[in-house]
Amino acid sequence: MGVQDSLETVQWDVSEAAHITVDNDYCVTCEDKPCLHLCPAECFDYQADQKGGIYFAYEPCVECGACMVFCGNDPEKGAVSWSKSEGGKGVEFDFG
Amino acid sequence: MTAVDFDVVVVGAGRAGTAAAYKLAAEDFDVALVERAKQPGMKNVTGGVLYGQILADLVPEFPEEAPLERHVVEHNIKLLHGDAEVSIGYRDMDLLEEPNYTLMLGKFDRWFVDRAVDEGAVFVPETTVRDVTQARDHAVVHTDRENGDLACHAVIGADGVNTTVGRATGIQRTMRNPDMALSVKKVIDVGRDTINERFNLDSDEGAAYIYTGFPEGAPTIGYFIYTYDEYISVGAVGGLEVLRWLGDEGYAESGTPLYSLLEEFVELDTVRPYVQGESLQEYQGILLPELSYESLPDRYDRRIALVGDAAGLVLNKGYTFRGLDYGIKSGLLAAESAIACDREGNWEAFGRRYDQWLENSYVLQDMKQHRHLPEFLKNERMYGAYPGIATETLRGMYSAGSDAQGLTWKQAYRAFRNSDAGFLDLLKDGYRGLRSL
Ligand SMILES: Cc1cc2nc3c(=O)[nH]c(=O)nc-3n(C[C@H](O)[C@H](O)[C@H](O)COP(=O)(O)OP(=O)(O)OC[C@H]3O[C@@H](n4cnc5c(N)ncnc54)[C@H](O)[C@@H]3O)c2cc1C
Ligand code: SF4
Numbered sequence A: 001m002g003v004q005d006s007l008e009t010v011q012w013d014v015s016e017a018a019h020i021t022v023d024n025d026y027c028v029t030c031e032d033k034p035c036l037h038l039c040p041a042e043c044f045d046y047q048a049d050q051k052g053g054i055y056f057a058y059e060p061c062v063e064c065g066a067c068m069v070f071c072g073n074d075p076e077k078g079a080v081s082w083s084k085s086e087g088g089k090g091v092e093f094d095f096g
Numbered sequence B: 001m002t003a004v005d006f007d008v009v010v011v012g013a014g015r016a017g018t019a020a021a022y023k024l025a026a027e028d029f030d031v032a033l034v035e036r037a038k039q040p041g042m043k044n045v046t047g048g049v050l051y052g053q054i055l056a057d058l059v060p061e062f063p064e065e066a067p068l069e070r071h072v073v074e075h076n077i078k079l080l081h082g083d084a085e086v087s088i089g090y091r092d093m094d095l096l097e098e099p100n101y102t103l104m105l106g107k108f109d110r111w112f113v114d115r116a117v118d119e120g121a122v123f124v125p126e127t128t129v130r131d132v133t134q135a136r137d138h139a140v141v142h143t144d145r146e147n148g149d150l151a152c153h154a155v156i157g158a159d160g161v162n163t164t165v166g167r168a169t170g171i172q173r174t175m176r177n178p179d180m181a182l183s184v185k186k187v188i189d190v191g192r193d194t195i196n197e198r199f200n201l202d203s204d205e206g207a208a209y210i211y212t213g214f215p216e217g218a219p220t221i222g223y224f225i226y227t228y229d230e231y232i233s234v235g236a237v238g239g240l241e242v243l244r245w246l247g248d249e250g251y252a253e254s255g256t257p258l259y260s261l262l263e264e265f266v267e268l269d270t271v272r273p274y275v276q277g278e279s280l281q282e283y284q285g286i287l288l289p290e291l292s293y294e295s296l297p298d299r300y301d302r303r304i305a306l307v308g309d310a311a312g313l314v315l316n317k318g319y320t321f322r323g324l325d326y327g328i329k330s331g332l333l334a335a336e337s338a339i340a341c342d343r344e345g346n347w348e349a350f351g352r353r354y355d356q357w358l359e360n361s362y363v364l365q366d367m368k369q370h371r372h373l374p375e376f377l378k379n380e381r382m383y384g385a386y387p388g389i390a391t392e393t394l395r396g397m398y399s400a401g402s403d404a405q406g407l408t409w410k411q412a413y414r415a416f417r418n419s420d421a422g423f424l425d426l427l428k429d430g431y432r433g434l435r436s437l
């Protein structure tokens, strides 16, 4: 089962406003692009026509926080600006 | 003196925050419990086993009242090595005397918040806290609601691993890859009877399984299976630093997602019998603090105290996780500090007093005692060489077809000589293991 199938079991109340944004200028010099395999919701996608190759979608984010740590806080990367979705919006787990 | 809206504002309605709000409300304090989710538990993820003694002290009737899954009677540690597995099982009916249960936070947190509200706490859902500031004689919690700022004497930051309170106030230093583990988890519908059959359990008994050794030699990567009433949870945990470099071809090439490792894990011959016929109910992901006692960040600033995961109070003991009860205990200590400050009419000492009490509590004593564990668990030999030696030795003992000959200790010695581990490594790791466990 691929992660996209797994994500079909998850519910969101998607906000109009993005709680995470990616500044692709940083991605241009990012060699290993760990976002592509470390985000557990595949929010980061490689698309050759994007600046730095990274296309980011906040909608399926499960709000784990990983991209803040491995990119936003990394002095050599820093493309990710991370915040929490507005009250009542974002991922909604049933089971926990 | 500035008028305050509440004596204390608690940010985050996980168990840590809710325990604090419950305690303060029971003591007739005006307390608000602010939560960004629509309902408690909707944003929260655990494994997991609640070691419930501390909750039983606060709410003695919880085992009868709370929505719990199974009463844990069995723990298993499994070392994987290729197609083989060496396991240590501990089953003890005396464990039924202890209030340790598997739980799902979706149901449990809702119940616990209802109990806090019954005591008089004001629950404020659908509200994300953006910042906390302090003035001379009060603190203010800034939320994303219009006119949603709340003035109070003290703030308890119980907002989990990615704490807003800790980061916005600068109490917590910036978290980096070595401080954090990533976890992904699946909740699978297996059915109550099938669980009892597969895991050899009776009625409401529960079991916990922890695995390491896959992929071979990759440090900090582990897996778990926990039994719920009708479902099981199966998940993977890995340090971000290792995951960043863990590759398709094995450890040290770049690029394997943790969810792919979990997929491979559930297909292993030794694991599949427990999870097969899976009907996936939910997929989840979350970070998990992986700090040692020495690397824990600060936990307070005057009128602000961080509790639970927000303060990094989680310990991966290798054979079990602790965090649920540490959260509850730290929340209670923050509440007790508020009670003491109110009695003295001086709230300036709120954070410092909490921190001192936490230092003397079993939570930090535990973390101190196990302070070498995180480092020990990063040792590659624990995930490759040693499970290999164990399986090879046992193969020699039990396999008629094996070419192993001679006494068991000789076979063990040969297995050791064939492994990557040196004699000094073994001595060093043995010493480290004894020292950290
Ligand atoms: C896979 C896994 C397995 C585990 N297994 C175990 C186990 O077996 N036993 C054990 O004891 N521990 C285990 N743990 C650890 C345990 O789950 C955590 O330590 C515990 O859940 C932390 O509780 P908490 O109340 O501090 O935080 P959380 O449960 O994370 O609660 C934080 C709350 O704050 C809210 N919040 C966050 N930010 C804001 C904001 N800005 N404004 C308003 N609200 C906000 C969130 O929505 C959430 O409700 C496990 C953890 C994981 C990930
Ligand atoms: S890790 Fe960060 S900087 Fe690197 S490609 Fe991904 S988003 Fe860009």
Ligand code: SF4
Pocket: A020, A038, A039, A040, A041, A042, A043, A060, A061, A062, A063, A064, A065, A066, A067, A068, B285
């Ligand atoms: S918070 Fe987690 S799920 Fe969301 S985009 Fe970042 S890494 Fe992906």
